[in-house]
Amino acid sequence: MRRLSIALITALSAGTLLLASAGTAAAYPPDPPGESTARQQLAELAVSAEGSMSGYDRDRFPHWSSQSGNCDTRETVLRRDGSGVTVGSDCYPDSGSWYSVYDQRWVSDPSEVHIDHVVPLAESWRSGTASWSDAKREDFANDLDTQQLIAVSGTSNMTKSDDDPAAWQPSNTGYHCVYARSWINVKHVWGLSVDSAEQNALSNMLDNC
Structure with missing residues (x-):
């Protein structure tokens, strides 16, 4: 119920009531720390100019890794974030619906659902992961313990690309x-840096709390 309330509050803040017939998401990523902790964490992040993209390749972040049974990370998030999800023996969804909180859309075709890296892989490369081992980058790309992975519409994920909050923020202001x-x-958990514009944007976003 605690995580479900996030979706409902978000919808109401935009003046939109979710249709009951569309279903509700069973779960979302783990709740992030509250505003005061977030402000403290933001103040503790190293501030530096973004690094080079030299040497970057998504293959340096192996994903999606095997999780439990036949499920990989993507399938695990689809099951976690969806409503009424049923899967076959291969763990791929046969049915279900997903609420994309970025743009307040329901998506019923799993092929149209993207698993967003909240901190994009390319952005992470520019802010610290370039110096990591591929094994550590794999852990980062498949992180289910923080808020790093969330099921969203393909449209919103492609619009976001690898931008940080200074360049892109969800259209759902709520x-x-x-x-x-x-x-x-x-x-903060992964020890990555922020640039000054990103830091300012995040601080301003926290004012919405």
């Missing part, structure tokens, strides 16, 4: 507080 807290916590 989600800005949670998004900023999630971004900050992921970077």
Whole structure:
């Protein structure tokens, strides 16, 4: 119920009531720390100019890794974040629906659902992961313990690309507080840096809390 309330509050803040017939998400990523903790974490992040993209390749972040049974990370998130999800023996969803909190859309075709890295892999490369081993980058790309992975619409994920919050924020302004807290916590847990424009954008987003 605690995680479900996030979706409902988000919808109401935008003046939109979710249709009961569409179903409700069974779960979401772990709740991020609250605003005060997020502000403290943001203040503790190293501030530096973004690094080079030299040497970057998504293959340096192996995903999606095997999780439990026949499920990989992507399938695990689809099951976690969806409503009424049923899967076959291969763990791929046969049915279900997914609420994309970024743009307040329900998606019923799993092939149209993207698993967003809240801190994009390319952005992480520019802020610290370039110096990591591929094994550590694999852990980062498949992190289910923080808010790093969330099921969203393909449209919103492609619009976001590898931008940080200074360049892209969810069109659903009611989600800005949670998004900023999630971004900050992921970077804090993994020891990644922020640039000054990103830091300012995150601070302003926390004002929405």
